[in-house]
Amino acid sequence: MPSSYRSLGGWLYRRAENVLAAMLVAMFAAFLVQIVFRYMLNLPIGWANEISVVLWIWLVLWGAAFVVREEEEIRFDLFYAAARPRVRRIMFLVAALSLLALYTISFPAVLDYVMFMKVEKTAYLKIRMDWLFSIYIVFVIAIIARYLWLSWQAMFGKAPQEFDPIKAGSGV
Template identity: 60%
Template sequence: MLNSLKALGAFMARRAENLLALMLGAMFLVFLVQIVFRYLLNFPIGWTHEISVILWLWLVLFGAGFVLRESEEIRFDIIYGAVGPGPRRLMALITSVALVVLYVISLPAMADYVAFMKVERTAYLKIPFNWVYAIYIAFAVGAIIRYLWLGFSALRGKAPEAFDPTKAGSGV
């Protein structure tokens, strides 16, 4: 049972990465269309800018909520790397509790805002803004689940990995 859950999780993680890559590819293609129309055809179009902005918003929030690993998150490495596993566990627990509380508190207000924004539409494509901002709800729920998991891991005695500057890279 546990192995099949791990396999399902790995499969879903790969599909989330695939979706992120598709969004990035679509944003790049739309950007190229915008350049061709503006500078080669001397006919600026606005929908390409609108799609690029929406895709960027979705890329950032979807990626942060479902693709980014805990070890890839931004930290104060000078402090974090200088302490042992016990203080790292405490930092992870405090951070997890604080973020879960903040996201849970903000979730109802953000859901109301997203629902309210169905009355507004984007300028060119007339996409309802609740569709544009709906990704925040998914991001917040993903972040809540992630930080609950990290907090419970810290409580069970699992310290987050220490930062190893010899293995730092650009993600490639």
């Protein structure tokens, strides 16, 4: 892969992390506002809770789509880690093709549902539900693209990396 693509990918990855961090800060600020209004001012407000919930949905799906790398995913990999590279490659391809099939088959119905939700709005901020759930469409497209790329690499490149418990960490 040319270094210009790699540097562009790194830049885009850092911007996705920045968006994720901004959503986390905004969610935490809304959470603090909610606590202050409810417990200090004895004036419960619903919009702060709604912002927290909306940002949580976006935070999880944005992070899963653009920030969390394949090796950082949580999984039960007792057999996968013990397998030889060729078997590990086959196991990965079976799992990846299953995910691709499920996401691809469900995509038209999900798209229809998200588009249908334009008739609903959130209770306090009146955010259209199709805008709120549009992140799921982005998530599905990103996951399909990721697993197509990873499947291509597994078929024609090197086998997926063996898990090394010595190098396990939080991704930092």
